[in-house]
Amino acid sequence: MTSEVIVIGAGVVGLSTALALQARGLSVTVLDREGPAAGASAGNAGAFAFTDILPLASPGILRKAPKWLLDPLGPLSLRPSYALQIAPWMFRFWRACSPSRVAGSTTAQTALMDLSKAELEPFLAATGTLPMLRKEGNLQVYESKAELDASEPGWAARAAHGIEFQHMDAGQMAAIQPGLAPRFTHGTFTPGWYSIADPKLYTLALAQRFIDAGGKIDRAEVLSLRETIDGVEIATKGVTKRAGRVVLCAGAHSHLIAKSLGDRIPLETERGYNTTLPSTAFDLRTQVTFGGHGFVVTRLSTGIRVGGAVELGGLKLKPNFKRSEAMLRKAQAFLPGLDRQGGTQWMGFRPSLPDSLPAIGRSTATARVIYAFGHGHLGLTQSAGTARLVADLMTGAKPSLDLKPFSPQRF
Structure with missing residues (x-):
């Protein structure tokens, strides 16, 4: 049986795309190696970080990286056993x-x-998920006036793009978020920062909406793609499937599948860690970002999530949950009233490209395959926009923005 469209990936980007295509009248099947919301879509911080316009790749990160890399439990770490493999991406x-x-x-x-x-x-x-949206803002905190001043170029760039924010002293921060440690003397509040009640529940709700509208989700590990006379052949572990067209949204595994079509896309994996505590762990009123330490604390409907940081270690190395524990210890020091008992640890793979932009566009091998992956920390944030762009490409509509900077072939 040949499907009209197969979307590979049942994370938030894949399911958003499947729903957007379904809304255009297309018959869609979704394939995923583990099922809906099994990867980074389940364990992220739940933020729609629309104000986060600055790429991770920047002169600022180059200044911080050497210090961070010396700390195996710090905001940015590189597993020594993975250093040689990741060297081309780092370049x-x-x-x-x-x-x-x-x-x-x-x-x-x-x-x-x-x-x-x-x-x-x-x-x-x-999709019936609007009640899950929250508009509680984000508070970025600093340990000195000098640290705030060092962040000013980033805030100036945001201001140039019309993003609203307010610099604050300790008293103003306490009015928004009581309970911060006195070491944090300055902060910046961004009111236009949205979040979702729980990213996993949201992604599962999208999956159910897709199924209710006639869509189908199959569990299958896709190994390769091949263009045929009348469509695309999808080799999986078990059976071969066929589709008229394919959208590849398989997160951190996407580049392995794209390689079967001859597209070599430098996707790497930022391994993110977190701990989700009970909802009673702290009276959290806004998302708090501890930028100098590389993690955030977020209030979800299902608990208080402490997570972030970046570990460059690929897909195969075992998790190092000492990273989660280190962030949790810091969180308790930074929020002295935090109860860090009873948490659940998690590690997930963020699919990242060197310039911090996703790959959105057609394969070089066939116009029947569209890529939509590599969103890094911003998959949830950019899911609805990516879905719109893919639906436009699939149906022949003019995309709403210039896709050249997102070309999968830009590398």
């Missing part, structure tokens, strides 16, 4: 940190953020 990352490339990436990221924000609430309303 591309370094090149993407040049001022001209950062400026280009920021412009492209801003355009995708604006589209994603515009698409979000209509998409949530159409």
Whole structure:
């Protein structure tokens, strides 16, 4: 049996895309190796970070990286056994940190953020998930005036793009979020920061909506793709499936599948860690970002999530949950009233490209295959916008923004 469209990946980007295609009248099947919400879509911080327009690849990160890399439990770590394998990606990352490339990436990221924000609430309303949306803002905290001053170029870039924020002293921060340790003397509050009640429950709700509208979700590990005379052949562990067209949204595994079509896309895996505590663990009123330490604390409907940081270690190395424990110890020191008992640990794979932009566009091998992966920390944030762009490409509509900066072939 040949499906009209097969979407590979049942995370938030894949399911959002499947629903957008379904809304255009297409018959869609979703394939996933583990089922809906099994990867990063389950354990992320739950933020729609539309104000997060600055790429990870930047001169600022180059200044911080050497210090961070010396701490195996710090905000950025590299497993020594993985260093040689990731070296080509790191070289591309370094090149993407040049001022001209950062400026280009920021412009492209801003355009995708604006589209994603515009698409979000209509998409949530159409899928019956609008009650899950929260608008509680984000508080970025600093341990000195010097640390705040060092962040000013980033805030200036946001201001240039019309993003609202307010710098605060300790007293103003306490009015928004009581209970911060006195070491945090300054902060910046961003009111236009949205979140979802729980990212896993949201993704599962999208899956159910898709099924209720006639869609089908099959569990299958996709190994390769091959163009045929009348479509695309999808080799999986077990059976071969066929589709008229394919959208590849398989997160951190996407580049392995794209390689079967001859597309070599430098996707790497940022391994993220977190601990979800009971809802009673702390009176959290807004998401708090401890940027100097690389993690956030978020209030979800299902608990208080402490997580973030980046470990460069690929897909195969065992998790190092000492990273989760280190963040949790810091969180208790930074929020002295936090009860860190009874938490559940998690590790997931964030699919990241060197310039911090996703790959959205057609395969070089066949126009029948569209790529939509590599969103890094921003998969949830950019899911509705990406779905709109893929649906436009699939149906022949003019995309809402210039896709050249997101071309899968830009590397």
